[in-house]
Amino acid sequence: MNVSIKFLGAAGSVTGSKYLLRLDEEQILVDCGLFQGHKELRLRNWAGLPIDISSIGTVIITHAHIDHCGYLPRLVKDGFKGKILCTRATAELMPIMLKDAARLQEEEADFAYRQGYSRHSKPEPLFTVEDAEAVKNLIHGIELHHNCPIGKRASIEFFKSGHILGASSAQITLLGERQSKKIVFSGDIGRFNDPVMSDPEMFDQADAVVMESTYGDRNNPSEKVGEELAAVIHDALLRGGPIIIPAFAVGRTQVLLFHLQKLISNKEIPELPVFVDSPMAISVTNLYERHPEWHKIEVVKDHNELISIFDSANIHYCNTSQSSKALNNLKKPCIIISASGMCTGGRILHHLFHRLPDPSATILFTGYQAAGTRGRDILEGTPSIKIFGQYVGIRCQVRVVNGLSAHADQTELLKWAGAIKKGPKKVFITHGEPSVAKGFADFLKQKLGWDPMIPEYQETCLLFEGI
Ligand SMILES: [Zn+2]
Structure with a gap:
């Protein structure tokens, strides 16, 4: 059997993860991500996949x-009519994520139509809620560490990668006529010693590795996160305005709630109201309570209900769009956590629309902002950004707290890679901006003596010949 891999995304970018494994005639797609950020990347979503979709038998998803x-x-x-395999927690989380993404697509298309700011006469969403619903029936959740066959030539086993609820590294065993080979897809690797998420599991052997490198160029100390958050909050209190935190609904929102509750209970900050303004973040927070094996937050059963720190009295969940819009009139100090994390869509946009021009307000970034997103532009000090087709001036405070990342930093990525003692012959560095991926590949070469390759978009590489 010959095995090749084609890089259909996250090659030269951090979005659009898609790796196509070809086992002679059989095809397995590992991850099926959307391109985000720069327009030229987003246009790839519309162009359709440059492969024959009907020949893909199975899709493996590392996380939601x-x-x-x-x-x-x-x-x-x-x-596509085959199976979509992922961990059990991802199987529950993914439909929530996809439905939300579809709703955003629909809303954006509708808004563009109503405001007449689209260049298309009738802007269409990339996919609808109905399209997202159709995915649900194909998803199969698999137990961690359970070896599950994929056709006759391969099997899959999921391991925890930390990062977010349900996130995994996928180990695919290829069963050739003469030999078997293991290929490990790192997925997004989380942090070691994270206060909320479990540690990433490591591998001691792999014949080939496809490894992410989002933060392959930096080290993010996580010990000072509480201190830094408290400092930003105290400054914001002096200004008297709200603190707006754009945050991914999954992972980042829950980690922020964890840190804020800890600061409040240690009396390091006053008991401020915290508004979680993202319906998805609310559903996902419930999932955290239902899947305690993935994290370290204490979940207890009280009168048949699962409760945790997420149920504290000062945390308010905005379920309706009215309760979300009502936050625009709030003048007192408070914390508003809303999605999307990179300000590309969602309720965060109306908060930014109202608060960016207000010098008493603070916008706090706690996560990665990809090139081409509004978040990145604000962070880089642009004087105004376009929201709902209008330019909005930025006069609020812009702050950053870094250590909250759900991505392993350079040292942690090296720890993960270094655990693979029996040498991988092929190593591919993906999911990083080009200069970061290059720097990280050089770093691995120097530290581990590996010879990693940085694949280009749509590049095909032969992995194993005649196995
Ligand atoms: Zn991720």
Whole structure:
């Protein structure tokens, strides 16, 4: 059997993760992410996959972030009928994520139509809620560490990668006529010693590795996160305005709630109201309570209900759009956590629209902002950004707290890679901006003596010949 891999995303970018494994005639797609950020990247979502979709038998999803699974509705719409395999927690989380992404697409298209700011006469969403619903029936959740066959030539086993609820590294065993080979897809690797998420599991052997490198160029100390958050909050209190935190609904929101509650209970900050303004973040917070094996937050059963720190009295969940809009009139200090994390869509946009021009307000970034997103522009000090077709001046405070990342930093990525003692012959560095991926590949070469390759978009590489 010959095995090749084609890089259909997260090659030269951090979004659109899609790796196509070809085992002679059989095809397995690992991750099926949406491209986000720069327009030229987003246009790839519309162009359709440059492969024959009907020949893909199985899709494996490492985790439920949209840059890893957000293209599924299109894939299914375009004819994919096989199985989608992922961990059990991802199987529950993914439909929530996809539905939300579809709703955002629909809302954006509708808004563009109503405001007449689209260049298209009738802007269409990339996929609809109905398309996202159609994915659900194909999803199969698999127990961690359970070896599950994929056809006759391969099997899959999921391991925890930390990062977010349900996030995994996928180990695919290829069963050739002469030899078997293991290929490990890192997925997004989380942090070691994270206060909330479990540690990433490591591998001692792999014949080939496809490894992410989002933060391959930096070290993010996490010990000072509480202190830094408290400092930003105290400054914001002096200004008297609200603190707006754009945050991914999954993972980042829950970690922020954890840190804020800890600061409040240690009396390091006053008991401020915290508004979680993202319906998805609310559903996901409930999932954290239902899947305690993935994290370290204490969940107890009280009168048949699962409760945790997420149920504290000062945390308010905005379920309706009225309660979300009502926050625009709030003048007192408070914390508003809303999605999307990179300000590309969602309720965060109306908060930014109202608060960016207000010098008493603070916008706090706690996560990665990809090039080309509004979040990145604000962070880089642009004087104004376009929201709902209008330019909005930025006069609020812009602050950053870094250590909250759900991505392993350079040292942690090295720890993960270094655990693979029996040398991988092929190593591919993906999911990083080009200069970061290059720097990280050089770093691995120097530290581990590996010879990693940085694949280009749509590049195909032979992995194993005649196995
Ligand atoms: Zn991720």
